Amino acid sequence: GENVEQHPSTLSVQEGDSAVIKCTYSDSASNYFPWYKQELGKRPQLIIDIRSNVGEKKDQRIAVTLNKTAKHFSLHITETQPEDSAVYFCAVIQGAQKLVFGQGTRLTINP
């Protein structure tokens, strides 16, 4: 089955700096890669996703890049703000509807 590794497990950055979280996967047939954000005490919510026919996707301060050859994808957050503090999960689709999640990254934005 699919194996997803997410790094780092914790990340602390100064407000205004950038944050990068990386995930690697094992199944070269995977073609959908979402990122979820979970704020403290709340449910995970989709923030951005990318499909295998593109290499990069941006939405305001967040972007995701995909390298299918190397089987890794990354979440980039620029100009970080306190409200970006949360746990971020990457995921990879396996089969038709099943998502396999990474272990999560706890991002802390320091004022």
Next chain:
Amino acid sequence: DVKVTQSSRYLVKRTGEKVFLECVQDMDHENMFWYRQDPGLGLRLIYFSYDVKMKEKGDIPEGYSVSREKKERFSLILESASTNQTSMYLCASNKGAAPTYNEQFFGPGTRLTVL
């Protein structure tokens, strides 16, 4: 606005008890999922269902069963709760089938403690 609800936010049970966790979605989604969330392990899929009365095992189905008698409702059952099932349980749902993949919407979670 999609709404996924779970029957309890917090639950405390004794070892050996039978436990039911309920999930309801109001957006006519075909697919429903049960995950458990543990620190450092991410979200792990227990079971999912792509239609009424249909179920598929996820990555960690041992000790759990599910029921989907109606499209909007998906139940997770712990036949005989054990302490290693203490965890946060998250339900999710999404619409449609392959090849298009649609966003999963999560419920608020149930924190289950088994004593």
